[in-house]
Amino acid sequence: MDYAYFPGCSLESTGIEFHMSAKAVTKALGINLIEIPDWNCCGASSAHTRGHWISLALPARNMAIAEAAKLDVAIPCAACYARSKQVEVEVSQSAETRAKIEEIIGRPYKGESKARNLTDILYRDLGVDKIAAKVVRPLDGLNVLTYYGCLMTRPPELACDDVEDPVSLDEIMKALGANVLQWGFKTECCGGSLTACRPKVGLDMTQKILDAAIKAGADCIVTACPMCHSNLDMRQAQLAKHDHNYHMPVFFITEMIGLALGMKQKDLGVDRHFIATEEVMCKLEEYEQEQIQKMMNEGGEA
Amino acid sequence: MERVGVFICHCGSNIGAVVDCARVAESVKDYPGVAFSTDYKYMCSEPGQEMIQNAIREHNLNRVVVASCSPRMHEKTFRACVAKAGLNEYMFEMANIREHCSWVHAGRNEEATEKAIDLVKMAISKVCNNEVLMKGHAPVTKRALVVGGGIAGIQCALDIANNGYQVDILERTPSIGGKMSQIDKTFPTIDCSACILTPKMVEASSHPNIKLITFAELEKVDGYVGNFEVTIRSKARSVDMSKCTGCGTCMTKCPGKADDEFNMNLRKRTAIYTPFPQAIPNKPVIDRESCLKFKSRKEGKDVCGVCAKLCPAGAIDYEQQDELFTERYGAIVMATGYEQFDHSIYGEYGYGKYPDVISGLHFERLVNASGPTQGHIVRPSDHKEPKTVVMVKCVGSRDPEHGKSYCSRTCCMYTAKQATMIRDHCPDTKVYVFYMDVRTPGKLYDEFYNRTREEYGVEYIRGRVSKIYQDGETLRVKGEDTLLGRQIEIDADMVILANAMIPNPDSERMAQIVGIGYDKDGWFTESHPKLGPVETHTAGVFLAGACQGPKDIPDSVAQAGAAAVKVCALLSKDQLETEPTVSKVDNKLCSGCGLCVPVCPYKAISLETIQERVAGKTIERQVANINGSLCQGCGACTVTCRSGAANLKHFTNAQILAEVDALCQTIL
Numbered sequence: 001m002d003y004a005y006f007p008g009c010s011l012e013s014t015g016i017e018f019h020m021s022a023k024a025v026t027k028a029l030g031i032n033l034i035e036i037p038d039w040n041c042c043g044a045s046s047a048h049t050r051g052h053w054i055s056l057a058l059p060a061r062n063m064a065i066a067e068a069a070k071l072d073v074a075i076p077c078a079a080c081y082a083r084s085k086q087v088e089v090e091v092s093q094s095a096e097t098r099a100k101i102e103e104i105i106g107r108p109y110k111g112e113s114k115a116r117n118l119t120d121i122l123y124r125d126l127g128v129d130k131i132a133a134k135v136v137r138p139l140d141g142l143n144v145l146t147y148y149g150c151l152m153t154r155p156p157e158l159a160c161d162d163v164e165d166p167v168s169l170d171e172i173m174k175a176l177g178a179n180v181l182q183w184g185f186k187t188e189c190c191g192g193s194l195t196a197c198r199p200k201v202g203l204d205m206t207q208k209i210l211d212a213a214i215k216a217g218a219d220c221i222v223t224a225c226p227m228c229h230s231n232l233d234m235r236q237a238q239l240a241k242h243d244h245n246y247h248m249p250v251f252f253i254t255e256m257i258g259l260a261l262g263m264k265q266k267d268l269g270v271d272r273h274f275i276a277t278e279e280v281m282c283k284l285e286e287y288e289q290e291q292i293q294k295m296m297n298e299g300g301e302a
Numbered sequence: 303m304e305r306v307g308v309f310i311c312h313c314g315s316n317i318g319a320v321v322d323c324a325r326v327a328e329s330v331k332d333y334p335g336v337a338f339s340t341d342y343k344y345m346c347s348e349p350g351q352e353m354i355q356n357a358i359r360e361h362n363l364n365r366v367v368v369a370s371c372s373p374r375m376h377e378k379t380f381r382a383c384v385a386k387a388g389l390n391e392y393m394f395e396m397a398n399i400r401e402h403c404s405w406v407h408a409g410r411n412e413e414a415t416e417k418a419i420d421l422v423k424m425a426i427s428k429v430c431n432n433e434v435l436m437k438g439h440a441p442v443t444k445r446a447l448v449v450g451g452g453i454a455g456i457q458c459a460l461d462i463a464n465n466g467y468q469v470d471i472l473e474r475t476p477s478i479g480g481k482m483s484q485i486d487k488t489f490p491t492i493d494c495s496a497c498i499l500t501p502k503m504v505e506a507s508s509h510p511n512i513k514l515i516t517f518a519e520l521e522k523v524d525g526y527v528g529n530f531e532v533t534i535r536s537k538a539r540s541v542d543m544s545k546c547t548g549c550g551t552c553m554t555k556c557p558g559k560a561d562d563e564f565n566m567n568l569r570k571r572t573a574i575y576t577p578f579p580q581a582i583p584n585k586p587v588i589d590r591e592s593c594l595k596f597k598s599r600k601e602g603k604d605v606c607g608v609c610a611k612l613c614p615a616g617a618i619d620y621e622q623q624d625e626l627f628t629e630r631y632g633a634i635v636m637a638t639g640y641e642q643f644d645h646s647i648y649g650e651y652g653y654g655k656y657p658d659v660i661s662g663l664h665f666e667r668l669v670n671a672s673g674p675t676q677g678h679i680v681r682p683s684d685h686k687e688p689k690t691v692v693m694v695k696c697v698g699s700r701d702p703e704h705g706k707s708y709c710s711r712t713c714c715m716y717t718a719k720q721a722t723m724i725r726d727h728c729p730d731t732k733v734y735v736f737y738m739d740v741r742t743p744g745k746l747y748d749e750f751y752n753r754t755r756e757e758y759g760v761e762y763i764r765g766r767v768s769k770i771y772q773d774g775e776t777l778r779v780k781g782e783d784t785l786l787g788r789q790i791e792i793d794a795d796m797v798i799l800a801n802a803m804i805p806n807p808d809s810e811r812m813a814q815i816v817g818i819g820y821d822k823d824g825w826f827t828e829s830h831p832k833l834g835p836v837e838t839h840t841a842g843v844f845l846a847g848a849c850q851g852p853k854d855i856p857d858s859v860a861q862a863g864a865a866a867v868k869v870c871a872l873l874s875k876d877q878l879e880t881e882p883t884v885s886k887v888d889n890k891l892c893s894g895c896g897l898c899v900p901v902c903p904y905k906a907i908s909l910e911t912i913q914e915r916v917a918g919k920t921i922e923r924q925v926a927n928i929n930g931s932l933c934q935g936c937g938a939c940t941v942t943c944r945s946g947a948a949n950l951k952h953f954t955n956a957q958i959l960a961e962v963d964a965l966c967q968t969i970l
Contacts, residue, residue, distance in 0.1 A: 164649020
């Protein structure tokens with residue numbers, strides 16, 4: 001399974017754990033990611049507020065390079081995915097748009113190369129059975145909440161999963177052995193870049209999600225978006241200043257797969273989180289010990 | 303020798319203000335075949351008609367063209383007019399210079415006048431090719447079939463029966479009663495639905511002119527108006543109706559369990575069952591899907607049989623089979639009703655996953671004294687009384703993207719009714735209603751809605767619900783108040799969705815069996831949206847109730863009565879006049895290819911074998927044969943026929959080509 005790989009800017013900075021774990025996990029699962037040479041920023045969160053054509057042209061250039069190699073593009077970041085999918089859809093639907101984009105980027109792009117969300121590739125192309133088959137250290141006993149944010153499922157014409165009730169992260173987590181809890185915040189917005197430019201508004205949104213996660217009794221949140229991850233992981237310290245104390249670890253889906261596949265935390269970037277993940281690790285450890293103890297006891301009785 | 307009279311109508315200023323009518327009359331004066339030509343202000347008026355009749359006599363006219371409005375408007379008028387003056391009524395043509403000309407070309411008077419002249423010339427050329435046609439006659443079977451035993455079907459059958467005609471009610475489920483039997487109270491009077499329905503059910507079952515055919519399906523419809531031949535499948539009841547006394551003993555010990563569809567699956571019923579206590583006929587059926595005996599038979603075993611052991615009348619018959627039988631009817635009334643839209647397509651309302659998010663019909667069963675909770679309003683999940691209820695209107699209605707584009711008409715009122723019922727039953731419970739608009743046209747309807755808000759304290763919020771999710775024991779409802787321009791969140795114990803009305807899921811197949819039209823949503827199409835609301839395009843088939851479009855009980859009952867009148871008018875005749883404007887086949891040209899047979903929407907064409915003498919030998923070959931009583935004159939066969947053998951009388955190939963020639967001459 002060959003895909004062109006577009007990491008995007010987040011995965012080289014705030015979301016580097018996603019980058020590390022995505023590469024490690026795909027390799028182990030037999031997905032071959034070929035990084036797009038000389039890729040550029042997709043312009044997410046800022047370009048489309050400046051102008052329509054720049055917001056399309058930026059991701060179009062990356063897509064065009066992949067199309068020349070006849071590869072679909074695997075994109076871990078939800079924001080990069082949404083922007084890249086947008087140009088793919090618009091170019092493939094309108095000859096006019098295509099001509100204009102080709103003129104701006106100076107290379108052909110027909111919209112034949114598809115923008116694919118990495119989670120969707122894992123869920124749909126690879127399949128949860130293949131992931132489950134490679135699990136050596138099941139996440140049994142771990143109560144997780146899946147969090148998709150807004151960009152994986154909105155707007156509906158770009159969605160890679162059910163718009164109102166996405167399931168790909170749920171199904172992958174179940175395949176890893178985790179106990180997936182239900183909540184009403186799967187697709188709520190985390191506040192996105194508002195936490196930077198209008199902190200009061202943005203932080204409130206992040207806070208609501210964290211409150212709901214605590215209420216649901218989660219050990220951790222699993223996401224597939226670097227923006228959601230940084231908001232939920234990094235902003236807990238800021239919220240603490242306003243007397244809202246949380247300790248809710250937030251993982252990328254690929255980190256979780258990596259852990260279940262028996263990879264080292266360091267190789268996955270799990271040690272780089274703002275909110276320490278030890279408790280989750282300990283819980284997994286304890287559960288494992290319990291199970292071993294149980295098996296030994298049962299064996300003794302027999 | 304053709305002697306055509308041409309009469310151009312001004313229709314007051316409708317035509318006269320745009321088309322120069324005098325010029326039109328003048329310009330066709332010398333057109334081939336024309337013997338007389340004039341214009342007048344109102345051709346359809348009595349002086350106008352007299353003018354035509356006088357001209358026929360004075361100028362010895364044998365054909366007439368009137369250029370005025372649409373033939374749908376006045377063709378009948380003018381046909382009768384020329385017939386009075388002694389002409390055959392088919393020696394008349396109408397040129398539509400109003401809808402097809404003056405109305406659409408207002409302000410372009412010169413071009414409109416030119417076009418009017420062309421249209422009149424076409425009509426003259428056609429009328430010169432018209433032939434004398436005579437109406438035919440067909441006998442009438444004086445018995446009607448009503449398909450569907452809901453309130454519309456029952457009312458329609460009663461009205462027909464009380465007029466002295468025989469009528470059968472065909473009902474698919476084990477009992478008549480329909481949706482109205484599931485409803486607890488009716489708006490705007492809050493009277494008990496069953497209390498007003500069951501007397502009608504009893505009347506229908508005991509009426510000497512009415513025969514109930516329950517637990518049966520429409521299989522096939524042949525024939526034509528006055529003479530339908532209907533094949534009915536009587537489903538195996540597994541109970542001998544002639545022996546069963548309806549004592550109900552069989553149901554007491556039945557171990558088979560199934561979801562009780564009458565109670566919206568809110569409880570279980572036995573495998574041998576009657577849908578509800580007042581069912582008519584009050585004789586049970588065995589649901590073979592959930593019966594232990596029938597299930598075990600599939601596995602090669604034969605267990606249970608408790609009901610047969612208990613039945614004191616020996617009425618249980620496990621060996622019964624479906625039976626097909628054929629009846630003749632003069633008229634058919636479709637009254638197949640509606641179903642409730644399935645809200646589980648909506649992710650924002652939880653895809654039907656939350657047990658306490660229920661539909662309007664669920665609520666009717668919850669609040670009904672013989673329902674699963676004996677009429678106590680409680681949440682399905684934990685049977686606790688809800689302290690806060692949110693109601694959401696337009697679920698599936700007015701939503702072209704995910705649901706239906708139309709308004710279901712009844713939801714505003716049933717939501718208001720249910721809101722007042724909650725406030726009546728549970729005075730401490732808060733009720734919120736999310737709405738897009740409140741539409742309450744109907745006698746005493748708006749007054750009811752105002753009482754709901756003012757006297758019952760139900761809070762109406764204008765806006766949509768964006769999301770409902772389970773938050774512990776409660777349902778968090780997020781929405782928008784568009785009047786205050788703010789987002790709101792309500793913690794509700796129960797949510798009631800006002801689901802849209804959709805046609806019976808089988809309606810399209812039923813329409814195809816009967817041969818009537820249906821719209822994009824599956825509602826049966828009436829013959830005219832204003833002037834033919836209970837007729838269909840198929841003669842002898844009428845519509846009653848919600849099968850034609852969303853309707854409440856009063857409207858369904860009114861339409862049922864209207865359909866009954868039409869049926870009685872038809873059955874009161876000993877013979878029916880049939881239109882002669884039907885297709886005919888020239889056997890000399892017909893190759894018997896049969897292409898026209900499947901094309902005919904009225905199943906009027908069949909292949910028949912004829913004998914011919916060719917080169918001294920008698921040979922047999924097939925040709926198309928058109929049943930003139932079934933043919934509606936649509937012309938589909940004539941355009942399909944490759945050899946030009948099929949020809950529609952009054953719209954023959956020669957007539958249409960004459961019109962085309964007339965048009966092309968002016969263009970060239």
